Amino acid sequence: MTPSLPLLAVTALVTGLLGAPDREVSPVADVVEHVAGHAPGTYWTPQRMARAVPIGLLGDLRRITAARPGTPSILPPAAPPEPALPLIARAALPPVARAALPPAARPVLAPDHAARRSPSRTRQAAAMPPATTSGTRWAAGGSVTRTTGRVFLTLNGVDFSCSASAVRSANRDLVVTAGHCVKDGAGDWAENWTFVPGYDDGQQPYGAFPARRMFVAGPWSRSGNDDYDVGMVAVEDLAGQHLTDTVGGQPISFDPPRGHRTYGFGFPADPPYDGERLLYCAGVPHGDPQRQTRDQGLRCDLTAGASGGPWLSGFDPASGRGTLTSVSSFKYSNDHRTMYGPYFGSAVRDLFRTAERA
Structure with missing residues (x-):
């Protein structure tokens, strides 16, 4: 109730x-809270993690066929596109074969610029990640490799995966992700919810932090409103250590200016990706051309499993630090190359202020 x-x-x-x-x-505030049930310590074995399905919004056929044309979709586009739920959420589909991860893209210096630089400076510039990309493996290191991680959870009896970020907070235990990685809209809460910061090719260098309390905004809990697709989870200490004392945390900001360059990170797990490595997109976001949401869109080829991954503004590639201003939420059925993220306004501020006191 x-x-x-x-x-x-x-x-x-x-x-x-x-x-x-x-x-x-x-x-x-209009915030809905849930006391998380603890998963057995042996639940998330490497084998179970490997079988987890990339998650998004869940729904049955009645919800899919009842959705309005042009709304977010999880289904492949038809001609014309069929109304459906968000594409980023392929949770209802069975696992698929994992394809090899494409190699990281490398920036190329224009000939006139390269000629004026010393060899050492040219190598340094070539090692920096591109500032505009629709999907590249993050190989520059820094704080973001520790604060970003994978989430593993069970919903409606099925094991799933998402992405998330540790953030600075009063309780030093807070993780921010998508609302649909915490609660199925007006449906069930997730179980066995666990955050693995710094995940890399099956490695868990900082351990796994289980949830103790979960929070979503009221409009998400009541109707799955995409404008409020944000979830926050206070996790348990691990061996007496708070999460952000162990891995650090990105700062979070509210009411940010729109249209500023943003880096979006996550662990996409549908082909051509396999969920094992951190990838990112970067560019200047724009408004929702469908005018169905207040979200911003970012050119991004990341697939399901990237849901809940952090969008960082004012991002410094050298240090891996930025300010959290959104999370990956959905794609439209007729535009698979644009990822949308909710705007962090007053409702998300209320959500954070409630969650960081837990």
């Missing part, structure tokens, strides 16, 4: 009648 009014008195009444609530609306 989820109270519809964000009033402390209503929450207290429900608590008194029903005991400690599984979900509750924050008395200071």
